[in-house]
Amino acid sequence: MSARPGVVYLVGAGPGDPGLMTARSLELIATADAVFYDRLIPPGALDSAREDAELVYVGKQPGMPSVPQEEIAARLVEAGRAGRSVVRLKGGDPFVFGRGGEEGEALREAGVEFEVVPGITAGVAATAYAGIPVTHRDESSAVAFVTGHEDPEKGETALDWEALARFPGTLVFYMGVKRLADNAAALIAGGRDPEEPAAAIERGTTAGQRTVEATLGKIAGAVAREEVKAPALIVLGPVARRRTQLAWLERRPLHGRRVVVTRARAQASGLAAALRDLGAEVVELPAIRIEPRTESDEVRDAIGRLGDYTLVCLTSPNGVRLLFEAMEAAGQDARALAAATVAAIGPGTARALAERGILADVVPERFLAEALVEALAGVEVDGRRVLVARAAEARDVLPERLRERGAEVDVVALYETVREKPDPEQVEAAAEADYVTFTSSSTVTNLVEALGDRFPTRARVVSIGPVTSATARTSGLHVDVEAERHDIDGLLAALLADAAK
Ligand code: SAH
Secondary structure (H helix, E strand, C coil), X not given: CCCCCCEEEEEECECCCHHHCCHHHHHHHHHCCEEEECCCCCCCCCCCCCCCCEEEECCCCCCCCCCCXXXXXXXXXXXXXXXXXXXXXXXXXXXXXCCHHHHHHHHXXXXXXEEEECCCCHHHHHHHHCCCCCCECCCECCEEEEECCCCCCCCCCCCCHHHXXXXXXXXXXXXXXXXXXXXXXXXXXXXXXXXXXXXXXXXXXXXXXXXXXXXXXXXXXXXXXXXXCCCEEEEECHHHHHHHHHCCHHHCCCCCCEEEECCCHHHHHHHHHHHHHCCCEEEECCCEEEEECCCCHHHHHHHHCHHHCCEEEECCHHHHHHHHHHHHHCCCCHHHHCCCEEEECCHHHHHHHHHCCCCCCECCCCCCHHHHHHHHHHCCCCCCEEEEEEECCCCCHHHHHHHHCCCEEEEEEEEEEEECCXXXXXXXXXXXXXXXXXXXXXXXXXXXXXXXXXXCCCCEXXXXXXXXXXXXXXXXXCCCEECCCCCHHHHHHHHHHHHCC
């Protein structure tokens, strides 16, 4: 059900992995008039918000005064009273160290209707992703969520450290990094065994997750040495040792590696998702954008005489998509290609055709214009009309070879790839990258031009094939890895092999 006017939703966004957001939270974000959000929400959490929704950041900014809690509550009340549908989005769960209780009380007092949408709290999520079960049949029958933020020295604490020390189960400390040394000492003073296993989990559930293990007596030193930073949880209990068996996220082949994807945004998702599945932290820095040219006379003319072509060659999934869009706009469908031999430059292009009901007659094994030329050797083209539908700036190998064989070739540009302006945040993230992937010559030239001297120097350069590699070298880059198969799967395989070295 959509967000209702005049209602404020106190919504948990989960611990960081976007996949751990609830269906309800996504439904509300997609329909609300306004979203008031904190710092610790998953990347992309607001992507599905309405175009006209008001997105208000009310979290802490490093080094800046944060918006006071009373002011946040007042703004929620005001928005609710104005009849707007409002999502108040918080990291984890809104009622676990999230001040959701206070906001709910302010809304009730003001007579504004609210609903609470629980989120997966870091205490169970980061631990699970670190391979630490917070309870265990043999070792822990209880778990306590504790704030580590109160100062045990100052006597102003609401926490009874001796009682905590005696607690018969797992202790999970939120906000516990800064005061860890004092807190650990207080627990030991209260009688907790300094040899008890403990762990600190930093940026849990994200590609940047890191876990540091030590005993209670040594955890503060280990955390300081490893420079563990917030957000991080401290887990104390024999269950922390179970990680030896149960850790999984941090064992993925690309965990801890940062990889830059330079494909156009519309195409990047497949590669980015595959990299994320392998554990990589993906920086999306699209170097290029696809600008359709399907309104041109040249395209219109070609569509008008599709029936005359004996051979139609498509050189990218984008080309297939745009050709079909142009055909549809002209009132045509796949039957317009019924008489032609259809050739696709590679498996991705063939797949895009298959999705539209056309099984390509010719698909070379290698994704290269030269390979397509070879694969077409058996197709009669002399004196026949051939359509090559492709990007504006593609190489001319294919049409030239076909013309040499007597074909009458129409080359039609369905789209142009233009340079995309890089997002400053992503540029900064890319500076520390381990890998930069290039899937075409245009991604190389455009990224190199766009970044200039901010090009990540530490990163290893991964190229999809020899043509892209040559362009990279001309642009002054050193190519560290070149795919053997010149498609996305081949590029992934090459990157994985390199990372395993
Ligand atoms: N409402 C949130 C907690 C907010 S308090 C929840 O339910 O999870 C902020 C603290 O939560 C951080 O200091 C840290 O201890 C913990 N935390 C939040 N996200 C985390 C993450 N991804 N990994 C580890 N700890 C996290």
